[in-house]
Amino acid sequence: MPPAGERIVAWAERRLPSLTRMRRREPLPILLHRRRIYIVPTGFGLGFSLLLAVMLVGALNYANNAALMMTCLLGAATVGSMLVAFRTLNGVSVGGLRAGTARAGEAIRVSLDIAANQRERMAVRLDVAGREHVVVVTPATPTAIEFALDTDFRGWQSLPRMRLHTTWPLGMFRAWSWLNPDNPVLVYPRPESLGPTPFEPEGDADRGRPRAGDELAALRDYRPGDPRRQIAWKLSARHHGLLVKDLEQPAPKEDWRLDWDSMHGLDDESRISRLARWIDEAKDSGRRWSLRLPDGYFDIAQGDEHYHRCMTALALRP
């Protein structure tokens, strides 16, 4: 782009924030309406208009009224396509943000819902994270667009600016609107790659001894948090309470009591990444853990919910 063009764009971004990507952040859902949809002809549209102009002059010059009428018809259809392009975006709403989990450095999967009232929208395009997604939006059910975002740091990460646009129906006009959603997604801290295991109180001689086979190890009483598929339904029916099958459970491991203050001589970020690694390891090896932070305590437990709670707390450490 020539410098003059860049200057114009820079000026436009300064003076017309809603026209360009400098739009201020706003919460989802975002409803597109006429004050934030812009239309310009595409390169093809410009070329085609030029051709129409040539045809117009030619028809006038040769006083060929039939050709003039065809030219007018094509021109009018072109103008009409501009309005159709506008109608494709008008009334479209973007919302329904769903995000997966990712640790800093990994890509996080994000999905957005595009919904439209009243009529079907053909070929709505969303430019986000360097890719263009094309969807047809039906009035009844919102359409989800999934994309992956690169992450660098733990904590709340805001969604990038994205452009919702369309060149429907003839590719001669592009209607677009910039979106700058205010809804961030959470990125968990990056665990350190190597490091010591946490201090364990005592007696860990047979830790991790593998248990062979899928045999039923024991039946025990149900405790809240047990997975449902391990419940022995048939046996439970003849019993007064629920029984749970203990399968391939490795030898009981020591619980890890993770403590922010147990690490000396480390800065905050190192502590966070070490705690993150420990939590990861604890979860992977199926042991239970507790986490003590300067401003909170998560009592000893295991499972996904516990994991997410702990990781969220770590991610949001100042």
Place this chain on the structure above:
Amino acid sequence: MTRFRLSLTRAPVDEPLLARRPFDLLCLTMACVLGVHALHLPWWLTLTLAGVLAARWRQRRSGGRNAPFWIKLPLIVLLLAVVIAYYGTLFGREPGSAFAVGLLVLKMLESEHRRDARVAIAFGCFGLMSALLFDQGIAASFVVALGLVPAVATLRSLEVVDPDLRPLRRELLPVLITLLAAVPLALFAFVFVPRLNSPLWGAPTADRAVTGLSDRMAPGEMAEVLTDDTPAMRVTFDDAPPMSASRYFRAYTMTNFDGQSWRPDYDGGSRSSGTLEGQPRFNYEITLEPTRQRVLPVMDMPVSAPDDARLRIDRTVEADRRIDEVYRYHASAATDYRLDATIDGRQRRQALQLPNDVGPRARELAASWAGKFGNDHLAIARAALAMFHDGGFRYTLAPAPLGRDRIDDFLFQTREGFCEHFSSTFTFLMRAAGVPARVVTGYQGGYWNKLGSYLLVRHADAHAWSEVWLEGRGWVRFDPTGAVRPERVSLGAAAAAAGSSSEGGLFDMAWLRNARDRWDVVNQWWNQAVNGFDALRQQGILQPFGIRQTDVGDLAIILAVGCALLVAGALGWAMFQRREGDALDAWMQRLERKLARTGVTRRTGEGPRHYLARAARSLPAQRNALERLSQLYLRSRYAYDEPPPESLSEFRRQVKEFKARRVVK
């Protein structure tokens, strides 16, 4: 973060290949372009290009891709060579369009991406349009308009997400609707786009002569015209149409004879027109098909020249410019006239001039008449007519070819021919007998279309007759063809030809004639309303509104304002969104607007009961009304699944009656 890009997007290198549906539609568009040009392209070129197109379509359908360079380049060179070899040049209407259509078809060989398809479609539209340079009749125009449907459908299918999954009907139907929706704006623009008074650059030259009259007449050469059934012009009369036998339309007066052919005397035409005594009897209007000539046929005998044309001394009319499109003009004619009661010596010499070495036997015959009747020129002319009538002459459109001496051969050998032979020989005989005479060509007869109340003159109605100058009477029309075959003059060319051959019997079938009448009325309407809508008529378009002449500036303003209004109307449609909610919500919103004027606006998230209670506190005078409204609303909304009609109408009535007035304390 996405980089900001203006919409002038460059096609990325890895742009996906065209899906099957857009490519099919693209091929269909190209086939349309080829089809609309087929009439004037040489047939072998049309067939070859169609073959290339079909081969490419099959090749890509079976998974093939771009044609390699070594196929494309020789094909382009071959096309260029063929066009130049056939037409002798690359420039001009025919070779230009042949080359362009060929290039468009060859472009298909390398159309793999969206970008190629768009370029091909844009120039395909241009190709469709250029077909109208050859024929702008109603049929051709509609065929071209239909050709736009696959073109626009291609552009549309380039945007569709999964084009191959949709039925073809779902591609073409919306395009048809789009084009129909564009018609009002297109028509408005068509009417008000300022026409040019004179072309910016040269009008297209006719590479092939349009069939019709020419300014040269040699016996036997008009046969092509006489079998051409296309319309030459259409004539409407202010009053009753004249008798069939007096429907003579003169185009050329030919004075110079070189033994082979007759030509007009252009040197004498520049002086002022001769004298005409007579009453104008007919006012009429002619819609003339393009002739690519300047001459305007007018009815015998023209009283004055139409606008933008001048009357020559020999009473033919020449327009100021060539007639390249349908042209309309008014004129009036006198039936009882005396033309050029006196002629000067030059005119007399011209009207007696004969080449020396032609027709010795004819000269003898003429000399014998001159000796017999002396100065009674009328008697000489009658003698000649009598000879044609009784001398064993036969009217036919396919006469035996004439030898070197066309006059003697015809008079004494073949004795068969049509109007050209008779008028040429008659004029020769008159001149040889010392009677000033000349040949006139034009049209005679025509077909009266009852449905449209106009006279349709076809090229087949072309005719040649003679004019003889008689002392005291001036130029008098003699039609020797009428002496041989009276039906030619009284019933027209079709009837005359029907007698001599069996063709034409089909046209007597009533339903066919009826259908032809109707079709011709449509053509006439199209010619007058569309093709004949020129700068002059555009300037007069606002006459019903009291504006005598609309100039270009006014037209531009009207065009701009009108288009803006139409587009604004369409914009209204584009912006319109059906209001969410039902009728009850709509009336509730109306009540809210009324209350808002007094300052009680509904807060976000405020329920109706709370809101109306707050309004009642703030407007104590309407407290009862508001409480009733509140109860009515709550009951209509929450007591039933759907608000029942009676309570809805009650609510509506009360909202209408409600007057929000703040009581001044």
